[in-house]
Amino acid sequence: MIATATIPLLRELRRRLGAENVLGAPSELVVYECDGFTIEKNRPDAVVFPRSTEQVSEVVKLCARYGASIVPRGAGTSLAGGCLPVGGGVVVMLTRMKRILTIDLRNRMAVVEAGVPNLELSRALAGSGFHFAPDPSSQTASTIGGNVATNAGGPHTLKYGVTLNHVLGLEAVLADGSVLQIGPVPDPAGLDLLGVLVGSEGTLAIVTKVWVRLTPNPEDYRTLRAIFTSVDDATNAISDIIAAGILPAAMELMDQGIIAAVEEAYRFGFPLDAKAIAVIEVDGPAAGLDEQERRVETICRRWNAREVLRAADPRQRELLWKCRKMAVGAVGRLSPSYCIQDGVVPRTRLPHILRRIAEIGAKHRVRIVNVAHAGDGNVHPILLFDERDRDEVARVLEAGREVLAECIASGGSVTAEHGIGVEKLDFMSRLFAPADLKAMRRLREAFDPAGRLNPGKLLPSECGASAQT
Amino acid sequence: MSDLKNPGEGIDFGLFLDCVHCGLCTSACPTYTELGDENDGPRGRVYLMRQVAEGRLGLDARIRKHLDLCLDCRACETACPSGVHYGRLIEPFRLAVEEAEHQRSVVKRYDWFRQLVLFRLFPYANRIRLAMTPVRWLQRLGIYGWMERLGLFKLVPGRLGHMVTLVGPLVDQGPKLPKFLPAKGRRRARVAFFVGCVAEAMFRHTHWATLRVLQENGCDVLIPEGQGCCGAIHFHAGSSDGARKLADANVAAFDLAEIDAVIVNHGGCGAMLKEYGLHWHDDLQPARRRFAEKVKDINEFLDQLGLVPPSGRIEATATYHDACHLGHAQKVREAPRRLLAQIPGLALRELPETEICCGSAGTYNLNQPAMAQRLMRRKLENILKTGAQIVLASNAGCLLQIGREVRQRRAPLVVLHPMDLLDMSYRDAKPAIASTPARR
Ligand SMILES: Cc1cc2nc3c(=O)[nH]c(=O)nc-3n(C[C@H](O)[C@H](O)[C@H](O)COP(=O)(O)OP(=O)(O)OC[C@H]3O[C@@H](n4cnc5c(N)ncnc54)[C@H](O)[C@@H]3O)c2cc1C
Ligand code: SF4
Ligand code: SF4
Numbered sequence: 001m002i003a004t005a006t007i008p009l010l011r012e013l014r015r016r017l018g019a020e021n022v023l024g025a026p027s028e029l030v031v032y033e034c035d036g037f038t039i040e041k042n043r044p045d046a047v048v049f050p051r052s053t054e055q056v057s058e059v060v061k062l063c064a065r066y067g068a069s070i071v072p073r074g075a076g077t078s079l080a081g082g083c084l085p086v087g088g089g090v091v092v093m094l095t096r097m098k099r100i101l102t103i104d105l106r107n108r109m110a111v112v113e114a115g116v117p118n119l120e121l122s123r124a125l126a127g128s129g130f131h132f133a134p135d136p137s138s139q140t141a142s143t144i145g146g147n148v149a150t151n152a153g154g155p156h157t158l159k160y161g162v163t164l165n166h167v168l169g170l171e172a173v174l175a176d177g178s179v180l181q182i183g184p185v186p187d188p189a190g191l192d193l194l195g196v197l198v199g200s201e202g203t204l205a206i207v208t209k210v211w212v213r214l215t216p217n218p219e220d221y222r223t224l225r226a227i228f229t230s231v232d233d234a235t236n237a238i239s240d241i242i243a244a245g246i247l248p249a250a251m252e253l254m255d256q257g258i259i260a261a262v263e264e265a266y267r268f269g270f271p272l273d274a275k276a277i278a279v280i281e282v283d284g285p286a287a288g289l290d291e292q293e294r295r296v297e298t299i300c301r302r303w304n305a306r307e308v309l310r311a312a313d314p315r316q317r318e319l320l321w322k323c324r325k326m327a328v329g330a331v332g333r334l335s336p337s338y339c340i341q342d343g344v345v346p347r348t349r350l351p352h353i354l355r356r357i358a359e360i361g362a363k364h365r366v367r368i369v370n371v372a373h374a375g376d377g378n379v380h381p382i383l384l385f386d387e388r389d390r391d392e393v394a395r396v397l398e399a400g401r402e403v404l405a406e407c408i409a410s411g412g413s414v415t416a417e418h419g420i421g422v423e424k425l426d427f428m429s430r431l432f433a434p435a436d437l438k439a440m441r442r443l444r445e446a447f448d449p450a451g452r453l454n455p456g457k458l459l460p461s462e463c464g465a466s467a468q469t
Numbered sequence: 470m471s472d473l474k475n476p477g478e479g480i481d482f483g484l485f486l487d488c489v490h491c492g493l494c495t496s497a498c499p500t501y502t503e504l505g506d507e508n509d510g511p512r513g514r515v516y517l518m519r520q521v522a523e524g525r526l527g528l529d530a531r532i533r534k535h536l537d538l539c540l541d542c543r544a545c546e547t548a549c550p551s552g553v554h555y556g557r558l559i560e561p562f563r564l565a566v567e568e569a570e571h572q573r574s575v576v577k578r579y580d581w582f583r584q585l586v587l588f589r590l591f592p593y594a595n596r597i598r599l600a601m602t603p604v605r606w607l608q609r610l611g612i613y614g615w616m617e618r619l620g621l622f623k624l625v626p627g628r629l630g631h632m633v634t635l636v637g638p639l640v641d642q643g644p645k646l647p648k649f650l651p652a653k654g655r656r657r658a659r660v661a662f663f664v665g666c667v668a669e670a671m672f673r674h675t676h677w678a679t680l681r682v683l684q685e686n687g688c689d690v691l692i693p694e695g696q697g698c699c700g701a702i703h704f705h706a707g708s709s710d711g712a713r714k715l716a717d718a719n720v721a722a723f724d725l726a727e728i729d730a731v732i733v734n735h736g737g738c739g740a741m742l743k744e745y746g747l748h749w750h751d752d753l754q755p756a757r758r759r760f761a762e763k764v765k766d767i768n769e770f771l772d773q774l775g776l777v778p779p780s781g782r783i784e785a786t787a788t789y790h791d792a793c794h795l796g797h798a799q800k801v802r803e804a805p806r807r808l809l810a811q812i813p814g815l816a817l818r819e820l821p822e823t824e825i826c827c828g829s830a831g832t833y834n835l836n837q838p839a840m841a842q843r844l845m846r847r848k849l850e851n852i853l854k855t856g857a858q859i860v861l862a863s864n865a866g867c868l869l870q871i872g873r874e875v876r877q878r879r880a881p882l883v884v885l886h887p888m889d890l891l892d893m894s895y896r897d898a899k900p901a902i903a904s905t906p907a908r909r
Contacts, residue, residue: 333552
């Protein structure tokens, strides 16, 4: 968008939304130039805070009139640059739409506005016997709208599935400003628009309201931590647990580097000499749990687990999960910047991929630490660097690309849950056949012919160029 | 502005680099939760300060507004997995901004309110007490309550009006504090007590309660002369020099060799005392650091010492509010809960959003009354949700702020310091709770 067009657009936006809901000064826009991914930055032309679906619709129509692009943004925890205002435009913040509208336990459903933080809903449900299952590690901050837009997963995805499995309906504003409602009662006739919109990273519509499924809390849990002396042993044990027909609620891995960061942050008491720790939770009817716990322990011991310990009480369980979920953030203690990858491989290839990651790190002189939703074969290698060191940044980017290429070569993919954003654009043409990409592009054109909704994300442009920097 | 010093200059740049921009802190921040603008959240504020420090942005009125709105409650430090020392960024930054303005002298150094009320009045307990005399007379005459309920104090202009309404109802404050109080029973420790300014003027009864609890727990207590205000009010209002002078007077007043700990019973003062060693880099820094290392919050101290269990029953439901400067800045969260749990008969309910500031935040409620009011309302809603009859907080500011809201809304709640309640249990006294709990 050309800067001169911004002034009348800003004036209109202020008139419609009220000046307190519009930012236009450079010094207030600068914090919106990036999200959890900081390698690329670009300042938007305006930031707006609509308070209702109608206002979102008005903003979209105004932007259409002035030819401005639109970037939806929730908590801005995207790790793939999903909120990067490529080429400027208007950032639409959903954070002032954060009411929990209904909690309907009888129908196991809640209706929330898009800006409600994930944890806020869990808090509102405390004591009800139900919860919202998607539990991304960013759940304290990330919004349900953002979770929907990225189809977020979390440790408990292993058993309970990703966000898509827990969305019953959506209200969303389309590129022409019209308001779409899908669900909440499933209608087998018609195309599956829910499946199309969930995970579309703000490129097809702006989600304003979500009908979410509530899941009954399991009767009981056992949360174990198994301490291993090699990463290989840990990943093999994890593979074997699934192979034995056990389906834990979650199965997570932290390597030695991560353990050091987490221990510094939360002083759980993890042994710092352990090469890997697996956090394994089994849940369900209390009756079968002891047996499951015993079988998990046996398998871990078979793979030389030094110790297998059960969380002593709910408090310790909570702290254990806090350690695991905050692990990525805690990496800030190890280095000034990091770049987290989101590779996924068939579970049996876990030992292989983690070995290769270590080799790639050594080759490029980049320190890499790992957390993994190991049960899903989802690895998060975290590459550590100092953004002021240009040479190191280049090596990190190269190492990252190599890690992801290795994931694809191992029969996997470059993202399980963080999305494509701008960061993974280059990989799309390697993941998908030209025909697949074309179909997706046409779908996007059908929703947004002018290409103004979150442009430069998710799908590479026809010529294959990635986002501008 | 080019001749001015960059306010980020004195800040160790590494402290900015600790922030990896993950955004996990945002939802813990009271102002972000209220406003939803990243500029009013910790990640955004760190980013803004860094931009200014790097010379990419000039410090304009908008940035100042967003930084001024920060409560310095440090909830973001608790939430941040990366260990960002947010307080060590915002505090020196603000000080530098104030100093830069002073140099520019386009703006008067401090407005009349700060000059008079914050600097001439607050650090001195006796002056505060004197200043409260008119209010106290109204209370003695029995018309204060009516005036408050009729909203007549709203006629007192601006921030002064806010201050008037903070003054609580009359309580028997007890006599002047002595120089020494002996332990009861076997002596387990020897401590010195920090008195402070507002705390001494308005919460002397809580000081007495604290001292009696210390005695019950086998502590000899010294109350050294020559000590004064902790300096937090000066420091947070941008007067580093004023704060340093007060700090050094305190450091000189306590003879560390003869005591096991310096005990402080209000979170705001405690946080300041514990950070004496960080703020000023001069010859006295080692002495300040040694002093700071001896400082213990009363809850923390008793919890570590092992509380002598009180025996007086208090049949009531209570909830504990984490004062920011105790919970976030000093990371003392479990200790007060563990102490209170030992009072027979007391049912302790967790307060929803206990980590969110009540809006008091030192003198914040005087400078940013609108946001303070929003946060206070939110806090009271949460307190009422618990159905508690007693609400406990370990900090003068919170006690005043919550106390005023309770009075104005006529909520059936008693607002106390944990030491007040523990002391009652030791003495087998009962709090004046309403017969029906404040359930909604
Ligand atoms: C420390 C850390 C840990 C993380 N752990 C996980 C994890 O375990 N699992 C996981 O899946 N992700 C994880 N993430 C990534 C991120 O938190 C998720 O993608 C989350 O769902 C994003 O939510 P948000 O509200 O922050 O969205 P944002 O970051 O604001 O936006 C993300 C994308 O969604 C779009 N968007 C946001 N809101 C809307 C809306 N209402 N309508 C349309 N489009 C919208 C944006 O345009 C952008 O493309 C983690 C991130 C961090 C920083
Ligand atoms: S949580 Fe910490 S590292 Fe993350 S954005 Fe906030 S201050 Fe920065
Ligand atoms: S100190 Fe409090 S108000 Fe300031 S940024 Fe941190 S959480 Fe927000």
